[in-house]
Amino acid sequence: MALLELADIHKSYYLGKEEFPVLKGIDLQLERGEFVSILGESGGGKTTLMNIIGGLDREFEGMVKVEGQILDHQKEKQLDEYRRAMVGYIYQSYNLIPHLTVLDNVMVSLEMTTLRPVEKKQRAIQLLTEVGLSDHIKKHPRQLSGGQKQRVAIARALAADPQIIIADEPTGALDAQNTQEVLEILDRIAQDGKLVIAVTHSNEVANHGTRIVRLADGKIEADEQLRSSYPVQEGKRLTPQPLPAISSYRTAFKHLMYNFWQNSLIMLGVGIGLFAVILFSGIGNGVNGYLQNQINKVANPEVISVLKNQTGKKMTNEQLQSSIQNIAANLQGSTIKESDIHRIEQLKGVKRVEEGYIIPAYQLTNQAKEQSGTMMQTWSLAEKKDLLKAGHMPKNGELVLKKQDAIELFGNHSMKSFIGKTVKMEFQWVNAQKQPMIINLNLKVAGITDGTSSATVINAPTVRQALKRANAISEPNLLAVKVKSLDQVSHVANQINNLRTNGKRVVGAITIGSVLKRVNTYVKLAANILAAIAGISLLVSALMIIVTMYMSVSERTKEIGILRALGERKKDIRRLFTAESLLIGLFGAVFALVISLLVAWGLNVSLAHLIKYQIVQITVGNVIFAFLAAIIISFLAVVLPARRAANLNPIEALAED
Numbered sequence: 001m002a003l004l005e006l007a008d009i010h011k012s013y014y015l016g017k018e019e020f021p022v023l024k025g026i027d028l029q030l031e032r033g034e035f036v037s038i039l040g041e042s043g044g045g046k047t048t049l050m051n052i053i054g055g056l057d058r059e060f061e062g063m064v065k066v067e068g069q070i071l072d073h074q075k076e077k078q079l080d081e082y083r084r085a086m087v088g089y090i091y092q093s094y095n096l097i098p099h100l101t102v103l104d105n106v107m108v109s110l111e112m113t114t115l116r117p118v119e120k121k122q123r124a125i126q127l128l129t130e131v132g133l134s135d136h137i138k139k140h141p142r143q144l145s146g147g148q149k150q151r152v153a154i155a156r157a158l159a160a161d162p163q164i165i166i167a168d169e170p171t172g173a174l175d176a177q178n179t180q181e182v183l184e185i186l187d188r189i190a191q192d193g194k195l196v197i198a199v200t201h202s203n204e205v206a207n208h209g210t211r212i213v214r215l216a217d218g219k220i221e222a223d224e225q226l227r228s229s230y231p232v233q234e235g236k237r238l239t240p241q242p243l244p245a246i247s248s249y250r251t252a253f254k255h256l257m258y259n260f261w262q263n264s265l266i267m268l269g270v271g272i273g274l275f276a277v278i279l280f281s282g283i284g285n286g287v288n289g290y291l292q293n294q295i296n297k298v299a300n301p302e303v304i305s306v307l308k309n310q311t312g313k314k315m316t317n318e319q320l321q322s323s324i325q326n327i328a329a330n331l332q333g334s335t336i337k338e339s340d341i342h343r344i345e346q347l348k349g350v351k352r353v354e355e356g357y358i359i360p361a362y363q364l365t366n367q368a369k370e371q372s373g374t375m376m377q378t379w380s381l382a383e384k385k386d387l388l389k390a391g392h393m394p395k396n397g398e399l400v401l402k403k404q405d406a407i408e409l410f411g412n413h414s415m416k417s418f419i420g421k422t423v424k425m426e427f428q429w430v431n432a433q434k435q436p437m438i439i440n441l442n443l444k445v446a447g448i449t450d451g452t453s454s455a456t457v458i459n460a461p462t463v464r465q466a467l468k469r470a471n472a473i474s475e476p477n478l479l480a481v482k483v484k485s486l487d488q489v490s491h492v493a494n495q496i497n498n499l500r501t502n503g504k505r506v507v508g509a510i511t512i513g514s515v516l517k518r519v520n521t522y523v524k525l526a527a528n529i530l531a532a533i534a535g536i537s538l539l540v541s542a543l544m545i546i547v548t549m550y551m552s553v554s555e556r557t558k559e560i561g562i563l564r565a566l567g568e569r570k571k572d573i574r575r576l577f578t579a580e581s582l583l584i585g586l587f588g589a590v591f592a593l594v595i596s597l598l599v600a601w602g603l604n605v606s607l608a609h610l611i612k613y614q615i616v617q618i619t620v621g622n623v624i625f626a627f628l629a630a631i632i633i634s635f636l637a638v639v640l641p642a643r644r645a646a647n648l649n650p651i652e653a654l655a656e657d
């Protein structure tokens with residue numbers, strides 16, 4: 001049984017509808033141990049025939065049998081397997097993969113065998129030693145002479161232990177010395193029991209073989225046996241296997257490293273898009289946290305302020321806030337009844353209710369100096385001690401003065417010197433008959449507050465006692481309701497807003513939570529705008545990967561042809577480019593992470609004296625998101641380029657200059 005049998009092979013090329021027949025009925029039987037030279041005039045169809053024998057061409061008529069089995073050339077998978085297991089190629093122009101070392105060029109073939117990794121390496125080194133290249137295994141092809149390159153190509157062709165070695169003009173580019181050596185190697189391969197088929201113009205090469213087949217006008221003109229073929233002993237063969245995924249990733253990594261600087265620029269480009277995403281998210285977190293922190297500093301979010309609902313209807317937080325302005329006009333109508341306070345105390349989730357007053361307008365006097373103010377709220381649970389810059393919170397008969405007020409009244413001295421001084425206070429109120437009356441108080445300064453968000457305050461009992469003494473109405477017009485926990489705040493506020501008498505709402509609740517919510521809305525809006533900008537940069541990153549990968553496919557067309565000839569499937573080619581894109585994305589993300597952390601650190605340090613807060617806060621979630629985004633965009637961006645690479649016709653890809 002012949003190793004390879006060709007029966008009635010016809011092949012034509014078409015230009016439009018015009019047919020150019022190249023092979024017009026080839027019948028050939030080739031055996032192991034033969035060194036067959038195919039001779040013929042230029043353009044006679046030798047390469048075309050080799051492509052058919054080598055399992056690269058699918059478009060021909062006729063039958064190819066391998067070891068007695070018909071090779072179904074319609075089925076790509078069968079051809080892939082055939083090339084992987086049976087065929088090794090040697091080309092005139094060597095066709096080594098430029099970004100892989102000599103050793104790795106040979107390993108590419110061995111990756112498609114079931115040998116263990118150590119055995120693969122041992123075999124590659126042994127083959128390279130046999131062709132005299134043991135000292136050059138770490139070099140790249142560009143660092144080798146022509147003769148050396150051809151020997152690497154021979155070692156690679158033999159690596160996966162194929163039975164058929166196809167050599168297309170193997171000595172065409174070599175000098176006499178190297179030609180002689182390569183021919184001897186080819187002869188040794190035939191002696192080892194393999195079938196060597198060499199396409200040549202040279203009689204020297206042809207005479208070296210055991211048999212010469214002459215092609216003319218698309219047919220076999222002569223078939224001449226020069227010597228008997230070599231005897232064949234059956235030995236153990238290596239078992240082929242499809243390329244493992246890890247090999248594609250390794251090759252992709254090596255390619256990236258080979259063009260390190262060029263690729264690092266691309267990764268930097270991709271990284272900048274991701275950097276924008278990470279940094280903007282970090283700034284979003286920081287600003288949000290900062291605002292919450294600022295609000296929590298001046299007010300306790302677990303405290304609800306309750307005012308009289310003077311309309312009886314549903315009121316929003318904003319309407320309630322602005323209703324404070326109406327208190328002066330209707331002091332009596334703004335007070336909250338004892339019974340309603342009691343109802344609030346009974347609500348589920350309420351811990352404590354503190355009564356307080358809003359005094360619409362007041363006047364402070366120290367001897368001849370006067371200072372007036374508006375909207376004084378008695379010190380309540382909603383306030384925070386942080387506002388106090390000196391002294392203590394006001395007790396009965398005491399007041400805490402805003403720093404500016406203190407300076408107006410006592411002159412510009414140190415804050416502590418104000419404490420202990422007395423001030424007169426006057427404000428207007430009404431009695432039960434709605435008669436306006438002036439309330440007078442003598443107060444001792446207990447502390448000083450600073451800043452814009454705080455004011456001069458006294459405590460509620462001081463006000464209540466003064467009102468009672470003057471026979472004015474003394475019900476509170478403000479309540480501070482302390483809630484048991486933060487998550488109950490909005491529920492309690494709802495219950496308070498829903499308290500009714502005769503169907504009319506009685507009181508209204510103002511929560512810091514709602515202020516926070518509004519702030520959050522703005523922060524989110526800003527964050528979304530930043531995210532949109534970051535999204536655009538991601539799009540740019542994706543485009544960059546697409547362009548890079550398309551360029552890579554064009555640049556590496558020949559490599560794709562070589563890999564296909566070695567037996568890699570379309571799938572393997574697609575995976576090679578996908579792997580490369582993924583690695584670019586992931587390295588880009590690492591790049592982005594490093595820059596983001598550095599920039600975040602820099603911003604936080606340089607802003608530390610302005611804002612005592614980490615204004616950029618990059619969370620683990622942000623980092624995970626950036627990596628996921630990198631993986632997704634690099635996967636999507638490579639779909640089309642990878643498909644294009646996989647669909648390249650291997651013969652055309654190999655013919656690429």
Ligand SMILES: Nc1ncnc2c1ncn2[C@@H]1O[C@H](COP(=O)(O)OP(=O)(O)OP(=O)(O)O)[C@@H](O)[C@H]1O
Pocket residue numbers: 013014020022040041042043044045046047048049
């Ligand atoms: N893809 C193609 N499309 C159209 N015609 C082609 C194609 N490939 C080869 N041919 C034609 O087929 C004929 C045989 O080409 P082939 O490369 O097989 O010849 P060859 O014998 O190997 O030539 P050479 O010795 O010069 O390498 C030539 O006339 C060539 O122009």
